[in-house]
Amino acid sequence: MARERLMVMSPAPTANGDLHLGHVAGPFLAADVCTRYARATGHDAMFGTGMHFTQNYIVTAARRLGTSPEELRLRSADEVAATLAALGIGVDAFGCVDDRFVKMVLNFYDRLHRDGKLRLKAVPFPYLPSTGEYLTDSYVRGGCPYCLADGCAGLCENCAHPVLPGELIDPRSTADPAAPVELRDVDVLVLPLEEYREELVAYFDRIRPTMRPRLARLIDDMLSRPLADFPVTQPISWGIPAPFAETPGQVIYADLEGMPWSMYCTATAAESRGAVLGDDDELWHADSGTRVVYFLGLDASFPFAVVGVAMLLAHGGYLLPEQWITNEFYELDNEKFSTSRGHVVSGRELAAEVPRDLIRFYLSATGPEFQRTNFTRAALTKVAGTRLVEPWNRVVSKVDEIVGLGALPVSERSRSAAGRMVAQFTAAFELPGFSLAAAAFALVEQLARLDRWPVGSDDAGDFCHEVEVFLRCAAPILIDLAAKALPDTAIPLRPDAVEVVPARLPRLTGAGS
Template sequence: MTQRPAIIVAATPTSNGDLHLGHMAGPYLSGDVYARYLAATGRDVVYTTITDDSQTYVSTTAQRQGLSPEALRATSTDAIAASMRALGIGIDGMPPIGASYRETVLTFVERLHRNGSLRLRKVRMPVARATGQVLFDGFLGGTCPACLAGSSGGVCEGCGHPNHFDQLLDAAPALDPGAEFEYREYEVLVLPLEEYRERLRAYYDERRDLWRPHARQLIQELLAGPLPDVPVTVPGDWGLPAPFAETPGQRIYPWIEAMPAVMYASAWVVAQREPAQRGPAPAETDDLWRRDRDAEIVYFHGYDNVYYWGLVDLALLMAHDDRYALPATNVCNEFYELDGQKFSTSRNHLVWTRDLLDGVPRDVARFYLALTAPEFQRSTFTRPALRTTTGARLIRPWNELAAQLAVLTGKVVDTELPTTENGRLRAKVLTKRFAGCYELATFSMGRAAAMVADQLDRLRAASGDLKDDPVALGDLLLEVRALLAGAAPLLVDVAARAEGQGVELRLDDSEPPESITVFTLPALTGDHDGTGRS
């Protein structure tokens, strides 16, 4: 039976800087692990993201750094792609933002306009008196009206609630908080979420068990009150020009771009797999997302993006009159902290991904980030904990098992060893337990990493007790192969080396073989304290 194709989308990174560990331990590594798991079960997988160039934070960061937004965008896109490659994130490059991208976005929003999904609204928005700049999202700072924490415009990073137009309390220009501003009225086009209330509620009721508790709570809070009008156009000079006669001179609201952007990115990934093509034709960029393609669509993002990815983008798909498949769920992570405090670029309180990888092997870094990922609550990164934890729980036991297996397999003459029914049963149990860590309803990189460590200890002890018995060794190798397959979505370099020996690393429900080809377990690079020094 043909399995459903899968489209895995990681949150679109803003092109105003590189990716630090706080970014990487969330959606990008999680999405990569899930995509690798699905591929190991035989699924056709597209894993993608795309830089979010129209976000106001590109403009504000550029101004703070004395750069042009275009220069910052270009260097940031290159840095983001390099960091993803360095950590082994299996995204096939960053799709270019060009004519095909722009036409995809415009086609998407114009279809909404033609089918009557958008409404013209008169709203109040803050405007800087000296410059005339309309202040929204990253241009604006103040107090969240839902939780009273400090917040930018658009959405509160802390509680996840939106604050569009004039809702932010104690508002002030973000770049110059003392600058004078006033409120002016504008007519903008909006998507009225309230009109989708019943469909949204039915969708979440059907999928509530696939959502993590904190994100599910936020959705329930939002549905408990009036749903907001989401801006589709805004007055401004940054972002894509809006194509609508009713809103001359306005731009498409940056968050509206995300949905057609990832459709374009998905098509671009598929096009890269076809050497004869240089990119998808604009009219075809949404093909993978059509309802009749029946793709399983999964978003990976942080809690602060639940409102946009979980609610706004869902309504945008619904507004296209059943043209598109709806996502299976959103897998949302909490904040990853450094030494107990939030990562902060402005305070230089961070660890850049590639800086960490200068001293730590990629598999070791991926294992530790997976083990400590903020899946259900905030968690913290420290270098001492990385060294001690990976040394004790991964590097030392893994390499001891590899050494013991090398001795045992070095004594056998045959290249193919028999396995027993009991050995096959144990290997199958192991594979099933790993699948339970990776399946969508119970997805947890942390549990998968912990299981790798736990099974290492068990198999290392078993190998130490093994005598010169080829049947027992065949059973042990079968279990080690199951361990390798279960660890493969995390330990990508070890997995590649094993597959280079011809070891098949499958995580489907196929029956384990009655014999197994002798192989060696690739060692992990790095010393026992996890620093990566030889």
């Protein structure tokens, strides 16, 4: 393709409930802001996410809630789409399971299988003799063999290492914790990750400067020992049926659908913006000109950044993602968000009570980029009020006194100051150094500077000019304020206005209590 595209991805959440603020403050808001900034600076950017319909967490959540898995996943998809819209998170492709997606998953793995990239191997799985079921992911809990934390099989939420079901310490059924469990070997298809060690090491060495510290440490730890063969199929019934003769009755492992899902989202996002594609995976061809960046929780890094990249290498001819922007957990009142315990704040519910610009600002300022951070409603009210609403409204009052004076000159000093302001925001928004926290810091500091400005008759034009540049820089976060105040949200790289006509600006309302 002749024109470069930026594809921004956030791995789909499991379809077992709505998004809470922990999800939003992690990858979703950041991905939205990144996409908005890229478009504001003239790039062709797309954002894709969706729902993960095939994880067996849907089965266990439906059992707990007294509903069917199918009803739960459809309801969850509607709730998540509504929450994203309520917070102004614009998605070009909202991927869920449909015939096209299933076809892409099966084609992706059939080609690996046909090319001899998958191996049949006996792998131990916890087995429940009382029901005759094998236990994977949400069906089984036990101790993590790396950090000892208690959790389900699959991916350890505590240390982010992959945990095969047979590796759990003292595994127990989540449906019947007292029932005896034994280990049994099952022939499944695996991807021999160690065969791609050299290429993986080279890849991660190349992108190391873009990785946040915990991801870099996690990758180093994983690569410090032989990489385990990782199952591609599992001996359970929930999921996309595996079409391979060697594994009758098995399904494709849901955690390994990430790369074909990404291709699905990229294709549907491009099509929603008018592209006509020859192949579903066209934008992932190495010569397509596409740049791919992921925003994701650290605990999702392994299936995407390690196994996913290994699969792309196994196929050959595909581009590799240029960056993985990870986040830690966002807590609620100093405890982990927990849907099962009802310890959550829904993004939709909060947006019904608080202007979403204030939510986006506060989550940007307190998001868990490098360590766990905390949300409280009281802090949202105080921080958004004192650092955003009150200073902005004082700035508006100053502009109101200038409106009606006609065109006012803008000095070279102001053009230079505006350029430095743009540079501060650019440093926060540009890849690979993207940081919502840094953008929120720049927003607060520049707004405080405008608030302190003792505007006089000789610098009124400068003041209004810098207020407009500030709004353009803050627009990826303060979407509603920018939409009301600006004719467009393009961000000039060298603000070079020689005059400005002051216009009335909207005020912000508070977060309440």
